[in-house]
Amino acid sequence: MSDTPSLIRRTPWPQGASRPVVTPLQPSVVYASPDPDTLDAQYLGTNPGFTYAREGHPNAEVLAAKIDMLEGAEGGIVTGSGMAAVTAALMGVLSAGDHILGGDQLYGRSLRLMSQDLNRFGIATSLADSTDARAFAAAIRPETKMILLEVVSNPTLRVADFEGIAALARERGILLAVDNTFTTPRGFRPFDHGADIVIHSVTKILAGHSDATLGYVAAKDPALRKAIYDFAVTTGMTASPFDCWLAERGIYTFELRYDRAEANAAALADHLATLPGVRKVLYPTRADHPDHNRAVSLLGARGGHMVSFEIEGGRAQANALTRGAPELAFAPTLGDIGTTVSHPASSSHRNVPLEARAAVGITEGFFRVSVGVEDIELLKSEFTKAVAASQAVRA
Known part of the structure; x- marks a missing residue:
C-alpha cells in the first residue's frame, strides 16, 4: 500500500489568527457531520451548522441577515429568484379553498400567477384597485386568507392605500403580504406598517448590478416562516452561493x-x-x-x-x-x-x-x-x- 496521502481526500480549510475581510464564497453542496447524533441536532435546530445546500448554505444565510437588518425582520429566506419568493410565500401558506386578493397593478408575472396558476391548485384569486381600500373591502370573501400588495405598483407607479388596506387586513384577520422590490426598505418598511410577509426580488436594486438572480421572503410569525421555508426547500427554490456572494457585495453600496x-x-x-x-x-x-x-x-x-x-x-x-x-x-x-x-x-x-x-x-x-x-x-x-x-x- 502506498504511503502517499490520497488526493481524493479533502484538505482542511486553513486556519489562522487572522480572518478574511470579505465573506468567503462557499459553493459546497453538502456538509459532513461527525456522527448521527450531531446531524440529528442540526436538523432539530439545537446545533448550528449546514447539511445540504438546498436546505441552506453560508452565503445565503449571510445575505438574508443583511436584508433582515434593512427590513427589521428575522429569519428571512433567500430563494433562487424574486418570483420564487412570491411563489413560496403564497404556496407555502395558502391551501385549496383559500382565497387571495391582489392589487390590480402587480408585476406581470405575479398577475399571471394570480390569474392562471393558483386556480389550478384550488386557490381562488381576485384583483382590486390597490389605491382604494374600499375596493379591497368590497372584494374580500369569507375564505380570503391573504392580500398581496405592492406599495408602489410596477410599472404604473400608483401608490397603494396601504394604511387603509393594512387596517382592513388586521380587522378581518387576513394576512398581508407585500412585494417591496420597487420601494425597497430605504423607502418603506412594510413590517413597521402592519405587513405579515415581505418579499423582494433581490435581483433588482438590492444586488444592483444585473449579475445575480435571487429572491427574499420574510414573515413575522415563526410558523408562517417555517411553512414558507419548507415549501421553498421541498420545491428546490435554492439560491446559488455565487449569486448570494455577488448580491452581498452589492448590498454594501x-x-x-x-x-x-x-x-x-x-x-x-x-x-x-x-x-x-x-x-x-x-x-x-x-x-x-x-x-x-x-x-x-x-x-x-x-x-x-x-x-x-x-x-x-x-x-x-x-x-x-x-x-x-x-x-x-x-x-x-x-x-x-x-x-x-x-x-x-x-x-x-x-x-x-x-x-x-x-x-x-x-x-x-x-x-x-x-x-x-x-x-x-x-x-x-x-x-x-x-x-x-x-x-x-x-x-
Whole structure:
C-alpha cells in the first residue's frame, strides 16, 4: 500500500489568527457531520451548522441577515429568484379553498400567477384597485386568507392605500403580504406598517448590478416562516452561493446607490415633463402624480428610483425611442447601477390582455425607466434625443 496521502481526500480549510475581510464564497453542496447524533441536532435546530445546500448554505444565510437588518425582520429566506419568493410565500401558506386578493397593478408575472396558476391548485384569486381600500373591502370573501400588495405598483407607479388596506387586513384577520422590490426598505418598511410577509426580488436594486438572480421572503410569525421555508426547500427554490456572494457585495453600496438613483429619478421626471411628445410622466413625489398626497404621507420625500412616462404615438414611435438612444440599455429589468428602459407592453405585461393593460394605462407608448447613478446631465441629454427620435416618426 502506498504511503502517499490520497488526493481524493479533502484538505482542511486553513486556519489562522487572522480572518478574511470579505465573506468567503462557499459553493459546497453538502456538509459532513461527525456522527448521527450531531446531524440529528442540526436538523432539530439545537446545533448550528449546514447539511445540504438546498436546505441552506453560508452565503445565503449571510445575505438574508443583511436584508433582515434593512427590513427589521428575522429569519428571512433567500430563494433562487424574486418570483420564487412570491411563489413560496403564497404556496407555502395558502391551501385549496383559500382565497387571495391582489392589487390590480402587480408585476406581470405575479398577475399571471394570480390569474392562471393558483386556480389550478384550488386557490381562488381576485384583483382590486390597490389605491382604494374600499375596493379591497368590497372584494374580500369569507375564505380570503391573504392580500398581496405592492406599495408602489410596477410599472404604473400608483401608490397603494396601504394604511387603509393594512387596517382592513388586521380587522378581518387576513394576512398581508407585500412585494417591496420597487420601494425597497430605504423607502418603506412594510413590517413597521402592519405587513405579515415581505418579499423582494433581490435581483433588482438590492444586488444592483444585473449579475445575480435571487429572491427574499420574510414573515413575522415563526410558523408562517417555517411553512414558507419548507415549501421553498421541498420545491428546490435554492439560491446559488455565487449569486448570494455577488448580491452581498452589492448590498454594501445599496444605500449610496439608491440615494443617487432617487435624486436622478426626480430630476429626470421633471425633465421628461418638459419634452415635446411626452404625454405624461409618473413619479410619486411630483405634484401631478394621481396619488401625490398619499405618496407624501406614506413615503415622505422618498420618490424612489423608478420613473414611468408615455409618449405620443404607438409601436412605431416606441421602436424609434429605443433606437434613438442606444446608450440607454433597453432591457426588461430594473435596479441596475446603470439606467435601463423597459416597454411593459412587449415585456412584463405582454401576457396581460390588451383591455386590462389599457385599463391601467399601459399603452404602446408607455415606458418604465429604472434610473441609475450616471451623471444627470448625461441622462437628460440621452432622453431628449430618444423622445425627439420617437416624435420624428410619422404616425
